[in-house]
Amino acid sequence: MSEAVSPAPVEHLPLRARLALYDLDGVTLLALPALLFVVALFIYPFAYGFVLSFHPKSGGWLANYSKFFSDPFLYETIEATFRLALPATVINVLVSVPVALRVRRMRNRRILTTILVIPITLGTVLIAEGLLIYLGPQGWFNRVLVMLGIGQVRLVHNYTGVMLSLILSGFPFTFLLTLSYLTGIDPSLEQAAATLGAKARARFVHILLPLLAQGLAINLCLSFVQTFSVFPSAVLLGAPAGATRVISIAAYQAAYEQYDSSMASAIAMIMGFCQLFVVVLILAGRSFVYRGAAGGGKG
Amino acid sequence: MAIAARDFRELRLDGMSRTFGVLNALKGVTLTVRRGEFIALLGPSGCGKSTALNCLAGLLTLSGGSVWLDKTRIDRLSPEDRGFGMVFQNYALFPHMSVRRNIGFGLAMQGRPKADIERKVNEALSIVRLTDQGDKLPGQLSGGQQQRVAIARAIVIEPPLVLMDEPLSNLDAKLRLEMRGEIRRIHELIGSATIYVTHDQEEALSLADRIVVMRAGEVRQVGAPEDLYLRPLHADVADFMGYRNQIRSRAVKAGNLVAISVGGASVQGTPVDATEGEVTVAIRPDDFKVAADGPIALTIESVQYHGREFYCSGRASDGNELYFQTETKVQKGDAVRLAAEPRRVLVYSRAAT
Numbered sequence: 001m002s003e004a005v006s007p008a009p010v011e012h013l014p015l016r017a018r019l020a021l022y023d024l025d026g027v028t029l030l031a032l033p034a035l036l037f038v039v040a041l042f043i044y045p046f047a048y049g050f051v052l053s054f055h056p057k058s059g060g061w062l063a064n065y066s067k068f069f070s071d072p073f074l075y076e077t078i079e080a081t082f083r084l085a086l087p088a089t090v091i092n093v094l095v096s097v098p099v100a101l102r103v104r105r106m107r108n109r110r111i112l113t114t115i116l117v118i119p120i121t122l123g124t125v126l127i128a129e130g131l132l133i134y135l136g137p138q139g140w141f142n143r144v145l146v147m148l149g150i151g152q153v154r155l156v157h158n159y160t161g162v163m164l165s166l167i168l169s170g171f172p173f174t175f176l177l178t179l180s181y182l183t184g185i186d187p188s189l190e191q192a193a194a195t196l197g198a199k200a201r202a203r204f205v206h207i208l209l210p211l212l213a214q215g216l217a218i219n220l221c222l223s224f225v226q227t228f229s230v231f232p233s234a235v236l237l238g239a240p241a242g243a244t245r246v247i248s249i250a251a252y253q254a255a256y257e258q259y260d261s262s263m264a265s266a267i268a269m270i271m272g273f274c275q276l277f278v279v280v281l282i283l284a285g286r287s288f289v290y291r292g293a294a295g296g297g298k299g
Numbered sequence: 300m301a302i303a304a305r306d307f308r309e310l311r312l313d314g315m316s317r318t319f320g321v322l323n324a325l326k327g328v329t330l331t332v333r334r335g336e337f338i339a340l341l342g343p344s345g346c347g348k349s350t351a352l353n354c355l356a357g358l359l360t361l362s363g364g365s366v367w368l369d370k371t372r373i374d375r376l377s378p379e380d381r382g383f384g385m386v387f388q389n390y391a392l393f394p395h396m397s398v399r400r401n402i403g404f405g406l407a408m409q410g411r412p413k414a415d416i417e418r419k420v421n422e423a424l425s426i427v428r429l430t431d432q433g434d435k436l437p438g439q440l441s442g443g444q445q446q447r448v449a450i451a452r453a454i455v456i457e458p459p460l461v462l463m464d465e466p467l468s469n470l471d472a473k474l475r476l477e478m479r480g481e482i483r484r485i486h487e488l489i490g491s492a493t494i495y496v497t498h499d500q501e502e503a504l505s506l507a508d509r510i511v512v513m514r515a516g517e518v519r520q521v522g523a524p525e526d527l528y529l530r531p532l533h534a535d536v537a538d539f540m541g542y543r544n545q546i547r548s549r550a551v552k553a554g555n556l557v558a559i560s561v562g563g564a565s566v567q568g569t570p571v572d573a574t575e576g577e578v579t580v581a582i583r584p585d586d587f588k589v590a591a592d593g594p595i596a597l598t599i600e601s602v603q604y605h606g607r608e609f610y611c612s613g614r615a616s617d618g619n620e621l622y623f624q625t626e627t628k629v630q631k632g633d634a635v636r637l638a639a640e641p642r643r644v645l646v647y648s649r650a651a652t
Binding site: 191196 | 357358377379380381382387389392393395405408438453456462
């Protein structure tokens with residue numbers, strides 16, 4: 001009995017092999033739990049809130065938005081938030097660069113990094129409480145000032161208090177990100193620039209800064225989004241009814257004081273839009289800078 | 300306006316040393332390099348050759364000794380004030396700048412006028428034969444082209460001294476041969492002194508006017524390629540120059556030569572620094588001849604085909620493994636007899652190494 005073995009058509013690969021061509025294999029399944037998480041904890045609530053914001057307690061479907069933009073007590077929170085978030089972000093990113101430049105060359109970098117990371121682990125509430133006591137009218141800082149005859153300075157329950165707290169709690173994060181971008185730049189590039197006659201300043205301007213720009217843009221985005229959603233320190237250290245009445249306070253009040261979750265959702269959407277606007281602006285600016293690898297060789 | 304190295308007479312290293320903590324990476328290197336000379340620093344990894352180069356470039360400070368360019372002491376100058384050209388092992392091209400801006404960077408740092416830079420960069424591009432690649436980014440070039448850009452960038456500032464740190468180690472074998480010729484041609488064209496770090500003896504032999512063999516932070520021997528090839532002064536230098544057979548033996552003086560035992564047979568050799576006592580005998584594999592009346596009997600254990608010849612290893616009657624080369628086809632298990640000319644058999648005192 002002779003059975004002709006028909007040659008399998010070349011283009012008819014088994015499903016597994018065809019999927020492998022698109023880099024899909026068993027390991028891909030490991031991404032599923034994360035995907036479920038993103039859908040359940042981000043996409044669904046976001047979509048839910050988005051829809052909810054167009055179903056106000058009373059009035060037409062845009063009533064929440066028109067209410068927000070007609071009431072200065074509400075729309076001025078946008079400006080108040082920007083007035084805090086923008087300077088805090090820019091200060092943190094700008095200060096992180098020289099510090100990271102210095103720390104990069106230190107031998108016991110680990111110790112310093114650990115010290116700087118502590119504020120992250122403490123959380124904003126503890127920092128806020130600490131600052132409240134330390135910088136308060138009876139705190140060490142003001143007592144020393146009084147002792148020196150300078151007199152008391154008001155540093156808490158106002159704009160300054162919140163700003164200080166944002167810088168303190170935001171800096172470690174910004175710094176670590178800058179440091180990792182900076183250490184990613186091949187040190188031989190700077191050495192090459194030096195042998196070609198570039199002084200420290202020129203090396204920074206022509207070599208480090210252009211290669212760092214990409215990382216700094218990402219850093220700006222991340223720390224801006226973080227500071228824009230400031231809440232605990234604005235309440236604890238600021239003037240939550242005045243200068244530091246940020247947008248998250250307005251959303252909180254709508255949700256838990258007026259029990260208007262539709263309005264709260266609308267405020268959250270506006271907040272999200274503000275963040276998105278700045279992030280898109282920064283990322284658009286990014287197209288003007290070099291975006292490739294920061295290595296000097298092949299590969 | 301051709302690119303020509305800045306004029307100087309000589310570069311003098313005087314006891315140049317560098318320690319890293321307790322490690323003596325460089326133990327008092329003394330050397331004089333004349334303008335136009337091509338010097339190869341040759342040695343195994345960790346011998347201090349790259350440390351020496353970085354010290355010359357100013358990227359590492361010295362922990363002792365001094366470096367002089369004619370009558371100026373330069374070892375305390377920062378790299379940017381030395382004006383030496385350096386070619387890095389990984390090329391270190393600025394990834395965000397075009398090839399032109401990479402090459403022109405050094406000139407721009409000197410504050411040269413734009414037209415001037417433009418002309419010099421064109422000149423450098425044509426020297427390294429990359430005239431039509433000037434507007435690309437380094438990432439768009441092949442390894443060999445990146446290498447050429449790195450060389451162009453180093454020579455365009457017309458440095459008195461060009462330093463090269465294993466520049467060919469990332470290239471494939473064919474390109475390596477091609478770039479070797481290019482490097483020598485460019486060196487002669489601009490007339491600088493070149494100091495070239497490598498661990499490849501063949502590269503050093505073919506490129507350099509003088510080779511400096513280093514080991515453990517020390518200079519072991521300085522000499523012309525032929526001298527090093529034919530008459531290494533120490534057994535370790537011999538080992539590095541391709542004297543793969545290093546046999547322990549006892550020597551007895553026999554007139555101008557010495558009698559030693561190689562593979563159980565009595566052989567005559569040339570004494571380098573020992574005529575009697577415990578010695579190391581060094582023989583290159585290609586200096587062994589397969590001869591029916593050769594004194595050394597060998598059973599072949601492995602054969603590698605190298606194109607024209609076979610590279611073999613075999614076991615001698617005294618148990619020593621010997622390496623030799625032959626053009627006649629041999630096989631594993633064959634018994635052969637080897638002979639070597641006494642002037643090709645070098646005898647070193649074992650105490651000295």
